[in-house]
Amino acid sequence: MKFLVALVASLIFSAAAVALPANGLAPDALIKSISSEVIDIVKADKEIQSGNAKKAAELVDKKVAPHFDFMRMTRLALGREWRQANAGQQKVLANEFQTLLVRTYSKALTEYKNQIVDVKPLALKAADTDVKVRSEIKQSGAKAIQLDYYLQKTNDSWKIYDIEVAGISLVTNYRESFSNEVRSSGIDGLIKVLQAKNKSGDTVAVKK
Amino acid sequence: MKTSFVHMKISVLLLLTALLTTGCASSAGGNKDPLEGFNRAIFAFNDGVDQVILKPVATGYDAVLPTPVRKGVTNFFGNIADVFIGINNLLQGKVSDGAGDLGRVAVNSTLGLLGVFDVASNMGIEKHEEDFGQTFGRWGADSGAFVVVPFFGPRTVRDTAGLVLDVATDPVSYVDHVPTRNTMAGVRLVNDRANLLPADKVIAEAALDKYSYIRDAYLQRRRSLIYDGNAPREAESE
Numbered sequence: 001m002k003f004l005v006a007l008v009a010s011l012i013f014s015a016a017a018v019a020l021p022a023n024g025l026a027p028d029a030l031i032k033s034i035s036s037e038v039i040d041i042v043k044a045d046k047e048i049q050s051g052n053a054k055k056a057a058e059l060v061d062k063k064v065a066p067h068f069d070f071m072r073m074t075r076l077a078l079g080r081e082w083r084q085a086n087a088g089q090q091k092v093l094a095n096e097f098q099t100l101l102v103r104t105y106s107k108a109l110t111e112y113k114n115q116i117v118d119v120k121p122l123a124l125k126a127a128d129t130d131v132k133v134r135s136e137i138k139q140s141g142a143k144a145i146q147l148d149y150y151l152q153k154t155n156d157s158w159k160i161y162d163i164e165v166a167g168i169s170l171v172t173n174y175r176e177s178f179s180n181e182v183r184s185s186g187i188d189g190l191i192k193v194l195q196a197k198n199k200s201g202d203t204v205a206v207k208k
Numbered sequence: 209m210k211t212s213f214v215h216m217k218i219s220v221l222l223l224l225t226a227l228l229t230t231g232c233a234s235s236a237g238g239n240k241d242p243l244e245g246f247n248r249a250i251f252a253f254n255d256g257v258d259q260v261i262l263k264p265v266a267t268g269y270d271a272v273l274p275t276p277v278r279k280g281v282t283n284f285f286g287n288i289a290d291v292f293i294g295i296n297n298l299l300q301g302k303v304s305d306g307a308g309d310l311g312r313v314a315v316n317s318t319l320g321l322l323g324v325f326d327v328a329s330n331m332g333i334e335k336h337e338e339d340f341g342q343t344f345g346r347w348g349a350d351s352g353a354f355v356v357v358p359f360f361g362p363r364t365v366r367d368t369a370g371l372v373l374d375v376a377t378d379p380v381s382y383v384d385h386v387p388t389r390n391t392m393a394g395v396r397l398v399n400d401r402a403n404l405l406p407a408d409k410v411i412a413e414a415a416l417d418k419y420s421y422i423r424d425a426y427l428q429r430r431r432s433l434i435y436d437g438n439a440p441r442e443a444e445s446e
Contacts, residue, residue, distance in 0.1 A: 003429035167432020
């Protein structure tokens with residue numbers, strides 16, 4: 001099941017973002033500085049490398065989360081079922097999904113083992129508002145893993161709304177389980193499942 | 209001369225493929241997993257075998273062996289795998305990729321000391337990932353329903369047929385000296401499983417339902433592999 005190795009290795013690198021001023025960088029430059037900053041921090045941090053997921057979660061919260069559009073990701077993951085939720089439920093769902101993703105990425109970050117990231121340059125046109133930035137994770141002895149970021153421009157800053165790891169889209173992968181849950185126990189059922197899952201781990205919950 | 213165990217594996221897979229292709233195996237309409245009940249049962253069985261036998265052995269192996277040794281083992285078996293990755297690329301008409309793969313075998317087997325060192329990657333000759341399932345896909349075979357194969361794990365009907373050929377052509381099974389062959393197959397299995405240990409932790413964290421998470425990831429991954437990384441984005445239903 002080689003695709004699982006690919007999935008994990010690239011999750012490490014999807015957890016990467018840098019705090020930028022409002023008149024931010026171009027999307028590929030953004031992803032590049034994100035990746036280097038997080039890798040540098042992880043390389044210097046023995047605790048994260050030895051499995052401290054809580055510390056990794058703090059890193060992700062601080063450096064990564066601000067660059068994701070979690071509301072949009074949750075809406076895409078829910079698809080048609082999004083309209084079934086009222087505004088309050090939508091907010092809770094986005095919050096819980098964010099917590100779940102932060103914890104997953106943090107776990108993956110603790111597995112970092114000196115891979116190298118190569119972000120491909122993007123031919124950005126001035127009118128573009130929805131782009132895909134491609135990057136590759138190189139590891140010796142195995143095929144390079146593709147890691148693609150989908151970003152949308154809102155008010156001069158680019159936000160990530162999906163990540164494709166070795167061809168596996170994060171949003172698409174949750175779509176089926178979310179819609180199954182909504183179909184069997186409604187929006188509230190899905191919220192309960194997400195909350196229970198987030199409570200059961202050892203990483204810090206996102207404070208909002 | 210292949211062992212009777214390999215013969216048994218192949219017979220089981222052929223039987224499974226025959227049953228699936230003649231039975232209700234077509235992915236009807238929008239349902240990508242018409243065999244879900246059956247699949248979940250096999251998935252639970254595979255998981256059980258893994259938790260009780262394979263994972264503990266792989267964990268011990270991981271704890272005991274230093275990383276460079278683990279890497280050498282991975283490279284050694286990766287080199288053997290490159291032979292049929294190359295052949296599959298050629299069968300798919302990807303001549304330069306196939307030539308690259310066979311070039312990797314030549315370089316790594318000699319300069320890389322029987323494949324223990326992946327010299328070819330350092331020289332810029334990329335490693336690829338191909339198998340007979342992808343070749344059949346390239347030739348136009350539809351993927352068919354999602355299937356969880358006993359011991360082997362997630363596949364589609366087409367990939368199960370591909371798996372039969374992958375197993376039949378596995379160079380390790382052609383090693384004449386039985387104890388060596390068994391040791392090689394065993395070490396490869398444990399090494400592969402050890403390489404997946406980090407994935408376990410992440411999936412436990414990420415998945416609401418382990419079965420559907422792995423299934424959906426597998427199906428997306430196969431789709432991407434057929435397109436060699438350039439699969440069109442799936443439509444968003446909003």
